[in-house]
């Protein structure tokens with residue numbers, strides 16, 4: 001009983017220290033999607049880093065799985081106001097994927113199967129802040145949640161954690177991605193409630 | 200790479216009528232769009248709408264490209280039309 005009731009109830013909700021302003025706690029995992037769910041066969045999966053000079057480095061699924069991976073427990077915050085605390089993931093750090101890449105770029109555009117894009121400053125991808133995650137809660141990531149692999153960048157609103165991720169383009173200037181071009185904030189810090197342009 | 204069932208979640212463009220009425224004095228769902236991706240032309244009401252998202256995403260029923268995006272902030276509505284070559288709006292009484 002004690003274990004099951006933890007996290008429920010209004011009193012605890014208000015005392016949760018990990019909840020940014022304007023957010024509420026959820027215990028399920030809502031599925032948000034801007035289009036059809038792409039089904040990517042693993043033998044056609046590829047992740048590609050493209051530098052500002054056009055140099056490319058890429059991994060197929062087998063190569064990607066052979067990279068060192070981290071198990072991380074993080075809180076996630078969706079701009080539609082739900083937050084989910086203590087989620088567990090396994091993924092490859094962007095520090096690993098960008099380690100041998102020659103670049104002076106300060107900005108990146110994250111690309112996905114299906115055409116989704118989102119812009120993230122380079123420094124926000126580095127130093128243990130972002131992963132290409134392929135397991136959630138100990139299981140393979142389901143297509144609805146972005147599988148085979150999605151970006152996980154929990155310190156920004158969750159629209160930045162692009163589902164079905166397939167690459168990062170390094171850029172010398174910032175450009176808006178899919179939602180940023182349609183009115184959402186270029187950076188998206190949940191602790192500063194950067195939901196929309198001008199927030 | 201889309202399973203047939205994945206498109207079943209889409210509403211159609213009629214569900215945008217309320218949001219668009221705040222921006223345009225006419226009922227835009229009766230206007231005709233031309234898709235920037237494939238030049239398919241039809242009524243806005245025929246677009247496939249994805250609404251379980253941070254905004255509304257209306258996709259071309261012919262090629263799945265995004266034709267319109269609507270984002271609601273508390274005090275503003277953003278309408279992104281880059282996926283539309285044009286909107287053809289019928290005039291009253293013509």
Ligand SMILES: [Zn+2]
Nearest residue numbers: 234237259262
């Ligand atoms: Zn089209």
